[in-house]
Amino acid sequence: MNKSLPHYAVIFTSKHSENTEGYSEMAEKMELLAKQQEGFLGIDSARNEIGITVSYWASLDAIKNWKQQTDHLEAQQKGKTEWYSWYNVKICKVEREYSFNNQKPIV
Amino acid sequence: MNKSLPHYAVIFTSKHSENTEGYSEMAEKMELLAKQQEGFLGIDSARNEIGITVSYWASLDAIKNWKQQTDHLEAQQKGKTEWYSWYNVKICKVEREYSFNNQKPIV
Numbered sequence: 001m002n003k004s005l006p007h008y009a010v011i012f013t014s015k016h017s018e019n020t021e022g023y024s025e026m027a028e029k030m031e032l033l034a035k036q037q038e039g040f041l042g043i044d045s046a047r048n049e050i051g052i053t054v055s056y057w058a059s060l061d062a063i064k065n066w067k068q069q070t071d072h073l074e075a076q077q078k079g080k081t082e083w084y085s086w087y088n089v090k091i092c093k094v095e096r097e098y099s100f101n102n103q104k105p106i107v
Numbered sequence: 108m109n110k111s112l113p114h115y116a117v118i119f120t121s122k123h124s125e126n127t128e129g130y131s132e133m134a135e136k137m138e139l140l141a142k143q144q145e146g147f148l149g150i151d152s153a154r155n156e157i158g159i160t161v162s163y164w165a166s167l168d169a170i171k172n173w174k175q176q177t178d179h180l181e182a183q184q185k186g187k188t189e190w191y192s193w194y195n196v197k198i199c200k201v202e203r204e205y206s207f208n209n210q211k212p213i214v
Contacts, residue, residue, distance in 0.1 A: 009199050011116060011161055013151050017209070044120050046153035052161060054118055079207075086208040092116050092199035100186075101193040102124070 007041055007094050010063055012053040014087035023083045030075050037066050056094070063091060114148055114201050117170055119160040121194035130190045137182050144173050163201070170198060 016023070034040055034055060039062025045053040057063045066072060079087070123130070141147055141162060146169025152160040164170045173179060186194070 009116075009118060009197065011118070013161070044157060044159055046155045046157055046159045048153045048155075050151060050153055052151055052153045052159045054120070054159060054161075080209065084207065085210045086206065088206045089204065090116065090201050091203040092201050094197050094199050096198040097196065099193065099195045100191065102187065103192045 008057045008060060008063060009092045009094050010055045010057065011090040011092060012051075012055070012087065013090075014051045014053075015049075015085050016051070017083055017085045019082050021082075022078070026075050026078065026083075030072060033069070033071060034066060037069065038062060039065070060091070112201060112204065115164045115167060115170060116199045116201050117162045117164065118197040118199060119158075119162070119194060120197075121158045121160075122156075122192050123158070124190055124192045126189050128189075129185070133182050133185065133190075137179060140176070140178060141173060144176065145169060147173070167198070 031043060031045075034043060039058035041056035041058060043053065043055045045051070057066070067076075138150060138152075141150060146165035148163035148165060150160065150162045152158070164173070174183075
């Protein structure tokens with residue numbers, strides 16, 4: 001990921017409702033669509049009891065544009081009426097970053 | 108969670124190594140310890156292919172103090188030598204936040 005500082009993170013924390021029919025397909029579609037947006041930098045997801053998806057963006061404008069993207073608006077609506085019992089969205093400025101990598105190189 | 112803005116998020120993204128012996132106990136211990144730190148506001152975790160833990164803090168100083176806490180330093184060291192093949196840490200300022208809640212009240 002090409003993520004020069006400063007950049008922005010959207011932390012999406014959620015809990016599914018009992019009805020998740022159609023959710024996986026939509027989540028996959030939205031991830032592909034997000035990746036095509038101007039200013040998209042990366043996305044990470046994990047889910048057990050709760051789900052956490054963090055997406056990274058070059059600017060607040062890029063986040064705003066993605067929030068208002070037509071197909072994404074439709075997905076957000078279905079999320080509220082069907083798939084989520086709750087969610088929380090935090091828009092954050094990434095101020096510092098560091099990494100550790102012990103993966104062996106592929107020979 | 109009592110999280111008045113502005114506050115800070117630490118996004119910890121990681122991949123386990125093949126050796127996770129002792130990891131769960133340490134993760135549980137560290138979460139209990141984090142909750143006792145001055146300035147701790149909350150924590151969320153999920154893990155599938157990768158793990159994402161987001162902890163929330165009242166200030167950058169609170170994050171720094173937690174990073175340098177003695178028992179936590181020991182856990183970080185074991186994380187590097189044993190439990191993680193890679194991890195990434197991002198220190199973020201939470202600038203905006205909104206929620207949706209469709210949970211039925213408990214009667």
